[in-house]
Amino acid sequence: MSEFSRDINVEVIEHSRDVLKIVLHNVPVKIANSIRRSVMSLVPTLAVDKVIIFKNDSIMNDDMLAHRLGLIPLRTSLDKIRELERNGGKVSLLLSIESKNDVTTVKSSDIVSRDKDVEVLSGDIDIVKLGKGESIELEMEAVVGRGREHAKWSPVTVSVVRGLPVIDIKDPNCGEKCDDCVDACPKGVLANQGGKLVVVDRYSCTVCKLCEKACPDNISVDIDESSSLLYIESVGQLSVDEIIKAAFEELYRKFSELYDAFKVMA
Ligand code: SF4
Ligand code: SF4
Known part of the structure; x- marks a missing residue:
């Protein structure tokens, strides 16, 4: 005490x-x-959790490519994350690129979000290299998750x-x-x-x-x-203020659930 x-x-x-x-x-x-x-x-964030690959001519195999895409941080507001979580919503993103001349480095800036409120945090992340004539065509599904499930959803470094x-x-x-x-x-x-x-x-x-x-x-x-x-150091999807606010909300929710369990016993 x-x-x-x-x-x-x-x-x-x-x-x-x-x-x-x-x-x-x-x-x-x-x-x-x-x-x-x-x-x-x-603290919830948004990350790619499913990748549908239509074409992958690169030297990187499909599993590795999907894993890389899952680790690219996506930026959106905490309100949007809460809304997606409530509705079980998904955000679709596309990557379609062909290397017409020489070697092309596919970057995160080549990813196109179908939701105007969601974007890649940085366009500077290298994904894979394509040789002349090679191409990649795929669709990604981003969902809300938490760092306890996979580090890709953790909002902090x-x-x-x-x-x-x-x-x-x-x-x-x-x-x-x-x-x-x-x-x-x-x-x-x-x-x-x-x-x-x-x-x-x-x-x-x-x-x-x-x-x-x-x-x-x-x-x-x-x-x-x-x-x-x-x-605390943020990855960048959320500000540290948003992270702290959400962290307290999550703790409050957990303690409320515990309290409700005690009430059921009483
Ligand atoms: S300044 Fe020198 S004498 Fe003083 S605490 Fe440091 S090491 Fe010791
Ligand atoms: S960080 Fe500096 S002040 Fe602190 S214990 Fe080490 S030597 Fe001493």
Whole structure:
């Protein structure tokens, strides 16, 4: 109980469309981990799940080609994803290309979506090469899924949580003597400012303890698991704001189902 008796607050370290780094003060790692898992495996996205191949002259076999197409991220809004999920809808995309001259690299930009609200996230992804006169003709079906079924539906490239690093310096005015711990740190966490040793970037510390090894008498590093550092990087289909919102909605839905099950028992 004591873990939840203190004030919870969120400190934003980095926030852009695709990156979120936050400190959840007084939220234990074991609780923040459920957010991390929900982000990775419960947030719905759209991905190609079925490929109907009419013609494939390339050197890549059909299975491999279908697998590649499944991994190409598709962009649409969260509202559209929810709508498709409610209706069991599918989105059709086409790839029809012939290499008329020399060698042609088939790219994701050659994919044509039949739904104006759905597009490939990047047109720069190489799919396969075609020799002169070779062609590919196929149709894809994209459906809504979740990372727990297959990684192609996961909306993030990174979703990690860990405790907060605690760097304890017994005598900070030791910096006149040397720079050993500053040089040992691979993340630039420590700095010698006019003879005073200071922590300049605490949240970049990976707790590798190299500084502690360099000077065990004056410096020690530990982890405080009563607060959490959460780092998320989006693949790009959804913004990190949409991902976090959807992750909480999915957790809420799961807890509601659990609560309803308890009510049935009562
Ligand atoms: S903590 Fe140790 S290694 Fe680091 S500046 Fe002080 S004396 Fe040097
Ligand atoms: S534990 Fe590693 S990353 Fe953290 S301050 Fe020390 S050397 Fe740098």
